[in-house]
Structure formats: C-alpha cells, structure tokens
Amino acid sequence: MADPTPPGAAAPAVAPGQDADIGAERRQLKGLFFWYFGYVGILSPYLSLYLADRGFDVTQIGVLLAVPQVLRIVSPQFWGWLADRGGRQVTWLRLSGLLSLAVILLLAWASAAGFWPLVMLMVVLSLASGAQVPIGEARTLAVTRGDAGAYGRIRLWGSIGFILGVMGIGPVLDRIGLATLPIWLALTLAGLLAVVWQMHERPLTGPSAAADRPVWRMLGQAQVGSFFAANFLMIFSHAALYVLYSLLLAEFGYSKSAIGLLWAIGVVVEVLLFRFQKAVFDRWSALGLLAFSLAVAALRFALIGASAGWLPVLVLCQLMHAITFGLHHSAVMRVLHLWFDARQQGRAQALYITIAYGMGGSLGGLAVSALWSRVSPAAAFHGAALAALASSR
Numbered sequence: 009m010a011d012p013t014p015p016g017a018a019a020p021a022v023a024p025g026q027d028a029d030i031g032a033e034r035r036q037l038k039g040l041f042f043w044y045f046g047y048v049g050i051l052s053p054y055l056s057l058y059l060a061d062r063g064f065d066v067t068q069i070g071v072l073l074a075v076p077q078v079l080r081i082v083s084p085q086f087w088g089w090l091a092d093r094g095g096r097q098v099t100w101l102r103l104s105g106l107l108s109l110a111v112i113l114l115l116a117w118a119s120a121a122g123f124w125p126l127v128m129l130m131v132v133l134s135l136a137s138g139a140q141v142p143i144g145e146a147r148t149l150a151v152t153r154g155d156a157g158a159y160g161r162i163r164l165w166g167s168i169g170f171i172l173g174v175m176g177i178g179p180v181l182d183r184i185g186l187a188t189l190p191i192w193l194a195l196t197l198a199g200l201l202a203v204v205w206q207m208h209e210r211p212l213t214g215p216s217a218a219a220d221r222p223v224w225r226m227l228g229q230a231q232v233g234s235f236f237a238a239n240f241l242m243i244f245s246h247a248a249l250y251v252l253y254s255l256l257l258a259e260f261g262y263s264k265s266a267i268g269l270l271w272a273i274g275v276v277v278e279v280l281l282f283r284f285q286k287a288v289f290d291r292w293s294a295l296g297l298l299a300f301s302l303a304v305a306a307l308r309f310a311l312i313g314a315s316a317g318w319l320p321v322l323v324l325c326q327l328m329h330a331i332t333f334g335l336h337h338s339a340v341m342r343v344l345h346l347w348f349d350a351r352q353q354g355r356a357q358a359l360y361i362t363i364a365y366g367m368g369g370s371l372g373g374l375a376v377s378a379l380w381s382r383v384s385p386a387a388a389f390h391g392a393a394l395a396a397l398a399s400s401r
Contacts, residue, residue, distance in 0.1 A: 030151055034162055036207050037148050040101075041166030043200035044140045049173025050192050053254045053271050054181060057264065059126075061186040062119045066255070070377025072123075073251045075130040080366030083138030088146075088358030097143050097354070098207045104139035105201040111136055112197055115190040140200070142357035145341065147210070149353060154345040156338060157286030163338070164282035169196075171275045178268025223348060223355045235295075235343060239360065240368040241399030242302055242336065245309060247372030248392035253312075256385050260317030270322060274329030281334035288335070294342040301336035302400035304328055306393050313389030 059069045087104065091097045111133045118129040152158035177192055226232045257267045281288075288297065308328040315321040340360065348356035372395065376388040 033147070033151055033207070033210070036203055037144060037151065037162050038165035039203035040140065040144050040200065040207075041163060042169035043196055043203055044144070044169070045166035046169035046173040047193060047196035047200065049170035049271075049275075050177050050189070050196060052250055053174050053267060054177060054186070054189055054264070056251065056254050057181075057258065058186045058189045059119070060255070064123065064126075066381055067377060068123055069255075070251060070373055070380075072126060072130055074370045074373035074377075075127060076134040076369075078366065078370040079131060079134035080138065080369065081362050082366075083135045084142045084358035084361040084366070085355070086135075086358075087139035088142045088354035088356075091139075091143050091146065091354035096209060097147060098204065098209050100139045101143055101204040101207065102201070104136055105197065105204050107136035108133060109194060109197040109201060112190060112193045115193070116187070142354055142361060145357045146353035149341060149345045150210070150350055154342065155286075156289035156342060159341060160282035160285045160338060164279045167275045167279040167282060167334075171272045171279070174268045174271040174275070178263075178265040182264045223352050223359055226347070232347065235298075236360070236363045238298070238302060238399045239340060239364040241395050242305060243364040243368035244372035244375070245305055245392040245396035245399065246332075247369055248309060248312075248376040248389050250369070251373045252376055252380055252385070252388055256312075256389075257317075257322075259385060262317075270326055273323060274326040274333070277327050277330035278334040281330040282338070285335070285338055289338070289342065294339045294346075297335055298339040298343070299400060301331050301339065302396060305332040305336075305396035306400060308332055308393075309389045309396055310393035313386040313393065 056069050056073060059072060060066075064072065087100055090100050111129060114129055118126045148159060148162050152162065173192075173196065177189075180192070181189065227236060254267050254271075257270065262270070305328075308325050311321055312325050315325070344353070344356050344360060372392070376392060379388040379391045
C-alpha cells in the first residue's frame with residue numbers, strides 16, 4: 009500500500025534563508041519534548057496511585073483521569089487555531105507553560121479539598137497544557153520537512169524524558185511517599201518553561217488561504233475518515249494502559265519501583281524505534297505500518313488481560329510498545345504531514361489529538377474503568393484488545 013497522496017503540492021517547510029537557525033531550533037524542540045514527556049512520565053504512571061493514596065476510589069480516579077482526555081476535544085483545537093492563524097507559536101507555548109506550572113502547584117490543595125475541586129483543577133490544567141504537543145509536533149514536522157529519520161531523532165528525546173521521569177520518581181516515591189508527587193511535576197514544568205523561553209518565532213510558509221481552510225472538512229473523504237476512525241479506536245483501547253496499568257500492577261503486588269521499571273522498558277524500545285525508524289519508513293508505507301501497529305495493539309492488550317501478573321508476559325507486552333506507540337505515532341505524523349499544508353499543521357495536529365486522545369481516550373477511560381469495577385481488571389484489558397482489533401479492520 010502506497011503512502012497517501014497529499015491534497016496539493018507540499019509547501020516549503022521553512023522560509024528561505026532560515027536554515028542557519030535549524031540546528032538551534034532542533035535542540036530546543038528536543039528540550040521541549042524532553043521536559044514535557046518527563047512531566048507525562050511522572051503524571052501518567054503515578055497520578056492514579058497518588059489519587060488512591062489521597063483516598064479516592066477507582067471510579068473517581070477513572071473520572072479524574074478522563075477529564076484530560078475530554079478536554080483534549082477542545083483544548084488542542086483552540087491552541088492549534090491560534091498558532092495557525094497568528095503565527096505566534098512561541099507566545100502560546102510560553103503562555104501554556106506558565107499556566108500549567110501555576111495550576112500544578114495547587115494539586116496538593118485540590119486533592120485535600122475533595123473530589124469536585126480536584127475535577128476543576130484537572131479541567132484547568134488540561135486546558136492550560138494543551139498547546140505543547142500540537143504546536144511542538146507542527147514545528148518539528150516543519151523543521152524536519154517530514155523526514156522520518158530526522159523527526160525520530162528529535163522526538164526520541166520525549167521518550168528519554170519519559171524514561172527518566174518514570175524510572176527516577178518510582179524509587180523516590182517508594183522512599184519519601186506519594187505526597188511529594190506535585191513537587192516533581194512542578195520541576196519538570198519549570199524545565200519546559202525555561203526551554204520554550206529560548207525559542208524564537210518562525211514565520212509560517214505556504215499558501216495563505218490554507219490558514220482559513222477548515223481541516224475538518226477533509227473528514228468527508230473516505231480515506232481520511234477511515235484514518236481518523238482507526239486512531240479513535242486505537243487510543244480508546246490505550247486508555248486501559250494509561251488509566252489502569254499502574255493500578256493493575258499494584259494489584260499484582262509490584263512495588264512503585266517495579267512499576268516504573270516496567271513502564272520504562274516500553275519507552276526504551278520506543279527510543280530505539282525512533283532512532284532507527286528511517287529504514288523502516290523507507291521500505292514500507294506509513295499506512296501499512298499504521299495497520300500493523302493496530303493489530304499488534306490488540307495482541308498486546310489481550311496478553312496483559314490474560315497475564316495474571318506473570319512477569320515474562322508483562323515484559324513481552326512492554327516490548328510491543330515500540331510498535332503500538334512508537335511506530336504508530338510516527339506513521340500518524342507522516343500521514344498528517346502529507347495530507348495537510350504547513351499553515352494547517354497546528355490544526356491538523358489538534359484534530360488528531362481531539363478525535364484520538366480527546367474523544368477516544370476519554371470514552372475509553374470511562375469504558376475500561378467500568379469494566380474494571382463491574383467485571384474484573386482482566387476484563388478491562390480484554391475490552392481494550394477488542395477495541396484495538398476493531399481499529400485494525
């Protein structure tokens with residue numbers, strides 16, 4: 009299967025005469041991904057444990073962790089529209105970083121105040137942090153001109169940040185307690201803010217009419233609609249991983265350090281994929297690789313559900329993360345780069361996040377939490393496997 013044909017001729021990714029700045033911008037983008045996903049590496053595995061330690065039950069935790077997914081329906085669209093319309097990408101990255109840091113400093117207070125104050129904090133935090141990924145990805149695709157190898161060498165720094173976050177904080181939390189989690193989250197956001205403050209605005213190139221052309225209209229095209237539907241189901245299935253995986257491991261008796269190590273195994277192989285993926289994308293099409301990643305995801309979640317906590321199976325499933333996240337993500341980015349103009353990339357990234365992570369992730373989080381509570385923890389992962397299997401068809 010060949011890569012999708014773009015709707016028009018691809019515009020130059022960067023304006024003429026700016027090549028001398030590309031090296032510095034690539035380093036800054038590496039820093040942005042490093043600190044942002046370092047933050048995610050602390051938040052994703054340990055927030056559910058922090059909330060359980062604060063006295064919240066599984067249903068409440070499922071709702072609280074679904075809030076960021078729901079807000080991804082509107083937050084990225086807002087930031088992506090701002091970035092594409094005005095071209096002030098760095099301004100919005102800085103504002104997003106400042107607001108996120110201010111909100112995370114209130115996490116301890118909100119968790120002590122009760123369920124609804126914490127819901128409100130999660131709403132504001134999700135709105136505030138929504139700029140980093142769509143704008144960061146759009147700038148990276150522009151700087152690398154869609155080259156899978158160059159893109160992977162930048163994007164792998166997000167994976168490295170995630171590894172250091174997830175592995176470094178597990179032993180710390182084991183030793184000094186989950187109550188310190190907001191401190192570590194604030195430190196990573198401070199690092200992110202320091203990086204984006206060094207960035208400079210880069211004028212967007214391409215047809216000016218593209219800035220006014222709604223990207224959602226392309227969903228009416230059969231191939232584009234199928235692409236977004238498959239990604240909706242893919243991230244729907246991954247809600248079991250992001251919301252419940254740490255809780256499942258804790259149920260099996262694994263320590264916080266062991267939980268962090270298992271998360272890190274997945275991200276280590278993801279880094280290797282990003283580093284050497286150019287040869288893969290040179291040989292196979294992005295759509296073919298995307299279909300492969302969907303099928304592997306179905307197998308991965310079925311195995312987790314049947315594992316009964318057996319370590320060799322859990323390790324094997326984490327090795328599959330190179331395909332179910334790393335390969336999947338790079339294939340998605342390549343397709344978006346081919347289908348959308350430079351002046352549409354912020355909104356294209358936002359549309360993907362909205363449909364896949366916003367709608368798919370939020371509904372998936374609610375669905376797997378209900379399966380966990382009403383049937384069994386294993387049923388939640390078997391349900392995720394069925395969703396991933398449906399996405400591959």
